Amino acid sequence: MYTRRVLAGLGGIVVLILLAAVVVVLRGPAGYRVTAYFTEAIGVHAGSDVKILGVSAGKIDSVRPEGTQVRVEMTVDHGIDLPADVRAVVVAPSVVADRFVQLAPAYTNGPKLAPHSSLGVEKTATPVELDQLYGSLKQLTGELGPGGVNNTGALSDLINAGAANLKGNGLTLRSTIENLGKATKTLTGSQANLFGTIDNLQKFTTMIRDNDSQVRQAEEQLASVDKFLADDREDIGAAMQQLAVALAKVQKFISDNRSLVASNVNKLATITQILVDQRKSLAEALDTLPLDVDNVLNAYDPTNHLLLGRADPNELSMPLASKTSGGGQ
Secondary structure (H helix, E strand, C coil), X not given: CHHHXXXXXXXXXXXXXXXXXXXXXXXXXXXXXXXXXXXXXXXXXXXXXXXXCCEXXXXXXXXXXXCCEEEEEEEECCCCXXXXXXXXXXXXXXXXXXXXXXXXXXXXXXXXXXXXXXXXXXXXXXXXXXXXXXXXXXXXXXHHCCCCCCCCCHHXXXXXXXXXXXXXXXXXXXXXXXXXXXXXXXXXXXXXHHHXXXXXXXXXXXXXXHCHHHHHHHHHHHHHHHHHHHHCHHHHHHHHHHHHHHHHHHHHXXXXXXXXHHHHHHHHHHHHHHHHHCHHHHHHHHHHHHHHHHHHHHHXXXXXXXXXXXXXXXXXXXXXXXXXXXXXX
């Protein structure tokens, strides 16, 4: 009887162990650990939720201070990936509700955060506490109040002057804001041209910087020219006046002799046309004229003051033919 009871108890223990193993197997892996460091962790405690996009994705395991930081260890559910640049933020849904840790952004693609990774304080953030907000507002009102910048009424005068300037100008202010919006829209539509202009301006300034010595030399030369013109401005003015007088005289001469000038131009045109028509003969004469002059010089007898030459009587009976003249002795 006793043996049966022992066996029954052992059987029950075995069944419980098997049930626990089945539950563990069905639940799957517990998840992976992530550690985050915050400057403070008010309202965050073990058992608080870890959420992604507002959906529960794990639990906080422990919260304990370490020096000037708070170490928060959390377990992210199995099968949920986090991006390598994930950040942790303490979120307060309301003034009295428990806070939770929000992990953002959600993973879409790219490198993943490795298990057992740590997020430093530069990757975490905490909300502003209500008492800190009240303290900031109190300090602001104190600085703007009678004990601060308004101790002489300067702030009140500024507000009154602003109200007086804006009084009756609501429609104008509205039109200004609308036009500013249209100008912003225009600039948005032309941002390529605007950026191209800025880029070209940057290239221009870079070119000037790279050629600084040449730019300085050009400036010095311009300064020299300017000094020269300044030193001789009286002479230049007198020359311009004389040029104006000369141009006036030329204009009067042409006006008084218009018909004569036209006649001479027409005659010059006729002479020019003749030269154009006889340009071949002129070219031939210019080619042979040096030889003819040389022959005349060779035929001249300076002692007797005679021109020597030879003639063939038979040429008188021969037909006239064009031939090149030879030098006579």
